[in-house]
Amino acid sequence: xxxxxxxxxxxxxxxxxxxxxxxxxxxxxxxxxxxxxxxxxxxxxxxxxxxxxxxxxxxxxxxxxxxxxxxxxxxxxxxxxxxxxxxxxxxxxxxxxxxxxxxxxxxxxxxxxxxxxxxxxxxxxxxxxxxxxxxxxxxxxxxxxxxxxxxxxxxxxxxxxxxxxxxxxxxxxxxxxxxxxxxxx
Amino acid sequence: xxxxxxxxxxxxxxxxxxxxxxxxxxxxxxxxxxxxxxxxxxxxxxxxxxxxxxxxxxxxxxxxxxxxxxxxxxxxxxxxxxxxxxxxxxxxxxxxxxxxxxxxxxxxxxxxxxxxxxxxxxxxxxxxxxxxxxxxxxxxxxxxxxxxxxxxxxxxxxxxxxxxxxxxxxxxxxxxxxxxxxxxxxxxxxxxxxxxxxxxxxxxxxxxxxxxxxxxxxxxxxxxxxxxxxxxxxxxxxxxxxxxxxxxxxxxxxxxxxxxxxxxxxxxxxxxxxxxxxxxxxxxxxxxxxxxxxxxxxxxxxxxxxxxxxxxxxxxxxxxxxxxxxxxxxxxxxxxxxxxxxxxxxxxxxxxxxxxxxxxxxxxxxxxxxxxxxxxxxxxxxxxxxxxxxxxxxxxxxxxxxxxxxxxxxxxxxxxxxxxxxxxxxxxxxxxxxxxxxxxxxxxxxxxxxxxxxxxxxxxxxxxxxxxxxxxxxxxxxxxxxxxxxxxxxxxxxxxxxxxxxxxxxxxxxxxxxxxxxxxxxxxxxxxxxxxxxxxxxxxxxxxxxxxxxxxxxxxxxxxxxxxxxxxxxxxxxxxxxxxxxxxxxxxxxxxxxxxxxxxxxxxxxxxxxxxxxxxxxxxxxxxxxxxxxxxxxxxxxxxxxxxxxxxxxxxxxxxxxxxxxxxxxxxxxxxxxxxxxxxxxxxxxxxxxxxxxxxxxxxxxxxxxxxxxxxxxxxxxxxxxxxxxxxxxxx
Numbered sequence: 001x002x003x004x005x006x007x008x009x010x011x012x013x014x015x016x017x018x019x020x021x022x023x024x025x026x027x028x029x030x031x032x033x034x035x036x037x038x039x040x041x042x043x044x045x046x047x048x049x050x051x052x053x054x055x056x057x058x059x060x061x062x063x064x065x066x067x068x069x070x071x072x073x074x075x076x077x078x079x080x081x082x083x084x085x086x087x088x089x090x091x092x093x094x095x096x097x098x099x100x101x102x103x104x105x106x107x108x109x110x111x112x113x114x115x116x117x118x119x120x121x122x123x124x125x126x127x128x129x130x131x132x133x134x135x136x137x138x139x140x141x142x143x144x145x146x147x148x149x150x151x152x153x154x155x156x157x158x159x160x161x162x163x164x165x166x167x168x169x170x171x172x173x174x175x176x177x178x179x180x181x182x183x184x185x
Numbered sequence: 186x187x188x189x190x191x192x193x194x195x196x197x198x199x200x201x202x203x204x205x206x207x208x209x210x211x212x213x214x215x216x217x218x219x220x221x222x223x224x225x226x227x228x229x230x231x232x233x234x235x236x237x238x239x240x241x242x243x244x245x246x247x248x249x250x251x252x253x254x255x256x257x258x259x260x261x262x263x264x265x266x267x268x269x270x271x272x273x274x275x276x277x278x279x280x281x282x283x284x285x286x287x288x289x290x291x292x293x294x295x296x297x298x299x300x301x302x303x304x305x306x307x308x309x310x311x312x313x314x315x316x317x318x319x320x321x322x323x324x325x326x327x328x329x330x331x332x333x334x335x336x337x338x339x340x341x342x343x344x345x346x347x348x349x350x351x352x353x354x355x356x357x358x359x360x361x362x363x364x365x366x367x368x369x370x371x372x373x374x375x376x377x378x379x380x381x382x383x384x385x386x387x388x389x390x391x392x393x394x395x396x397x398x399x400x401x402x403x404x405x406x407x408x409x410x411x412x413x414x415x416x417x418x419x420x421x422x423x424x425x426x427x428x429x430x431x432x433x434x435x436x437x438x439x440x441x442x443x444x445x446x447x448x449x450x451x452x453x454x455x456x457x458x459x460x461x462x463x464x465x466x467x468x469x470x471x472x473x474x475x476x477x478x479x480x481x482x483x484x485x486x487x488x489x490x491x492x493x494x495x496x497x498x499x500x501x502x503x504x505x506x507x508x509x510x511x512x513x514x515x516x517x518x519x520x521x522x523x524x525x526x527x528x529x530x531x532x533x534x535x536x537x538x539x540x541x542x543x544x545x546x547x548x549x550x551x552x553x554x555x556x557x558x559x560x561x562x563x564x565x566x567x568x569x570x571x572x573x574x575x576x577x578x579x580x581x582x583x584x585x586x587x588x589x590x591x592x593x594x595x596x597x598x599x600x601x602x603x604x605x606x607x608x609x610x611x612x613x614x615x616x617x618x619x620x621x622x623x624x625x626x627x628x629x630x631x632x633x634x635x636x637x638x639x640x641x642x643x644x645x646x647x648x649x650x651x652x653x654x655x656x657x658x659x660x661x662x663x664x665x666x667x668x669x670x671x672x673x674x675x676x677x678x679x680x681x682x683x684x685x686x687x688x689x690x691x692x693x694x695x696x697x698x699x700x701x702x703x704x705x706x707x708x709x710x711x712x713x714x715x716x717x718x719x720x721x722x723x724x725x726x727x728x729x730x731x732x733x734x735x736x737x738x739x740x741x742x743x744x745x746x747x748x749x750x751x752x753x754x755x756x757x758x759x760x761x762x763x764x765x766x767x768x769x770x771x772x773x774x775x776x777x778x779x780x781x782x783x784x785x786x787x788x789x790x791x792x793x794x795x796x797x798x799x800x801x802x803x804x805x806x807x808x809x810x811x812x813x814x815x816x817x818x819x820x821x822x823x824x825x826x827x828x829x830x831x832x833x834x835x836x837x838x839x840x841x842x843x844x845x846x847x848x849x850x851x852x853x854x855x856x857x858x859x860x861x862x863x864x865x866x867x868x869x870x871x872x873x874x875x876x877x878x879x880x881x882x883x884x885x886x887x888x889x890x891x892x893x894x895x896x897x898x899x900x901x902x903x904x905x906x907x908x909x910x911x912x913x914x915x916x917x
Binding site for chain 2 (some may be wrong): 034036037038045046049052080085086089091117121122124135138139145149168171172174175176178
């Protein structure tokens with residue numbers, strides 16, 4: 001944990017390489033945390049992704065003292081890590097189902113109201129990869145909101161914009177993404 | 186600016202408009218050259234709320250133990266389901282179990298009601314991210330509109346409230362059943378049974394239309410049939426008025442989203458719904474969709490291929506729906522393969538040739554009329570459609586089809602087959618025992634007589650029905666030709682009859698054929714005995730004035746006495762006023778004026794002290810005049826500032842005023858008013874048409890003219906009218 005703190009300080013000081021190292025660290029931390037939380041729990045016990053992310057942040061200690069840049073870097077990394085974790089788990093479950101699941105999930109196969117969280121995660125992930133190439137700004141918002149589960153206010157704090165601005169960007173981004181998911185036939 | 190930024194900016198701006206019209210105009214302006222961009226933005230706007238909802242479900246993690254388990258496939262498939270949503274939510278006393286669907290501004294869940302009784306219900310909550318006041322108001326409107334409906338074939342609203350977080354919800358009857366089309370196929374229902382279900386469906390939609398609610402997405406999956414008693418045909422129920430909107434409301438999005446599809450199932454969508462301006466929808470759009478469902482019930486498939494439509498681009502889809510004519514059911518079945526046709530026929534308890542024969546003719550006509558591209562040519566109401574289907578079931582002539590003599594004769598025979606059969610049996614017996622049975626001879630005559638009566642009765646009713654239909658079709662001349670042949674009313678007259686006679690009566694009156702009109706209205710009066718509507722008293726006015734116009738004063742006197750007696754307890758000011766007015770075209774004798782006292786009281790009570798309309802003044806001023814209260818009659822009849830001086834009511838008031846003034850000795854003023862009234866009446870008669878409530882119906886003009894005659898005779902003539910009034914004064 002202290003590694004992350006050190007890294008954040010380093011990033012704060014402007015050390016280039018430090019930010020690249022942040023993501024894998026955060027990823028490991030989150031995975032470890034998740035495993036801890038989920039171990040020995042019954043099937044009904046679910047854990048929201050955002051809860052995990054926030055807990056990890058809290059464990060960094062001295063939350064109030066952290067500068068907003070640190071928050072910014074951490075949460076961005078955490079959201080990305082969360083994306084990875086969720087996608088991994090979803091793929092794993094899909095492969096466990098065997099047979100039919102080997103086929104790629106497409107939005108038309110899914111009865112949206114009953115759509116599995118895993119299916120959603122995979123669909124969003126795929127479409128997001130495409131969106132990142134065209135519109136990285138929107139993609140960033142999606143990652144923070146959906147995978148990070150952050151509120152508009154938190155996202156505003158992290159990106160350094162107004163809450164209203166986040167709301168608008170999120171509306172556009174998710175609509176764009178949704179449309180992309182549909183085009184993928 | 187790259188394309189995404191432009192898009193984003195436009196999207197955000199367009200989103201801000203609540204009003205679809207302004208939004209469209211905005212996009213037209215900003216994307217003037219660029220069709221592709223505009224389509225793109227429109228597309229985004231369409232899917233926006235879908236997207237919001239999709240992303241509102243947050244990703245969660247599940248314990249990995251549950252996944253690996255014993256490593257077998259069975260175990261693995263189970264936990265996948267448990268990862269779907271978080272723990273079941275509670276909303277007041279309802280436990281949410283499963284999400285059923287979405288539409289409009291809400292999501293529908295399967296829920297379990299816990300108290301006071303435990304049962305499953307459907308609960309609709311306003312969607313996440315849609316909490317603006319405007320949306321909440323719309324949701325509430327929808328709930329109220331749905332709560333207004335009370336029909337056995339429409340899913341009922343049971344309860345309403347708000348969640349802890351303040352989101353409004355309402356609870357509906359849960360309908361467990363299967364799609365009507367599937368139901369009919371699975372149970373292999375024959376055509377008649379299917380028609381029975383369909384009629385119920387139409388009447389349910391009619392009920393909604395009468396409450397001002399359009400369904401907008403009628404299709405088989407929204408009409409569920411639940412089997413009640415084993416062995417009996419189930420009851421169809423219409424669900425998912427969730428996307429219905431009160432007719433006065435303003436739909437914000439052009440298309441409807443249901444279960445991941447963005448467009449309301451195209452196969453059942455009316456051409457105008459697919460059109461460029463889908464906001465101009467009315468009840469006939471629902472009728473089209475009913476027609477499409479009907480088509481499928483008969484033939485096993487909807488009029489257009491769902492897949493083909495869904496795969497087409499919006500423009501192409503529009504083109505198909507608006508221009509491409511579907512084959513009538515019998516012709517469609519004629520064109521498919523023999524095997525398929527047999528399969529379809531079997532599921533309708535029929536065989537290919539019988540089925541084709543059944544569909545050919547009336548059923549073809551009814552379906553195609555409901556599916557007309559031009560909505561003016563469709564059935565005007567769901568009940569009209571139901572009525573035609575019922576006529577088919579009763580072997581009566583169907584309105585959708587222009588009747589020929591042979592066609593109608595066929596129907597007549599078919600309907601009275603039972604009677605014809607028994608006649609035939611008796612005839613045979615007669616021939617056999619002719620030499621010995623005088624008794625049978627008389628019986629035969631009796632039977633023949635009864636038969637003739639029955640047929641006459643049937644024909645009379647038919648004529649009336651037909652006349653009603655013709656009148657509605659705007660052919661009053663033909664309708665009149667039929668009604669002329671009727672000299673006495675059938676034993677059991679129908680409401681159809683009232684409207685037919687009234688319509689024809691109006692038409693005759695407009696041609697100033699007073700005698701004939703009177704005869705028709707005599708029947709209207711008789712038929713009105715059956716029913717109490719506000720319009721009845723309007724009929725009284727028409728009849729009364731016709732009697733006076735044709736000089737039938739003895740019938741008029743009788744009519745006045747009867748009406749006054751009948752309505753003596755009337756408390757409704759308007760109705761009392763109309764009757765009162767109708768009875769005062771001539772000075773009333775003592776008996777009549779006694780009868781009129783309570784009506785006069787009711788009319789006076791209803792009369793506002795200031796700012797009243799001319800027509801409201803007439804009964805009061807006329808009554809006061811007839812009673813000899815000349816001054817107060819004049820006061821009331823005096824035209825007020827800013828009132829129209831071309832209406833029949835004004836002319837009437839002028840005539841009354843003239844007479845009152847004359848009695849007060851103000852002869853010149855009286856003359857002036859007579860002249861004024863004359864001018865108005867002349868102009869009115871010159872352009873006589875059916876008229877309306879404000880300028881005056883044709884009978885209002887007759888009324889005015891009649892009083893004007895009286896006034897003119899009084900002022901220019903021998904003043905004999907004055908004597909009658911004096912008589913009345915003595916009595917009072």
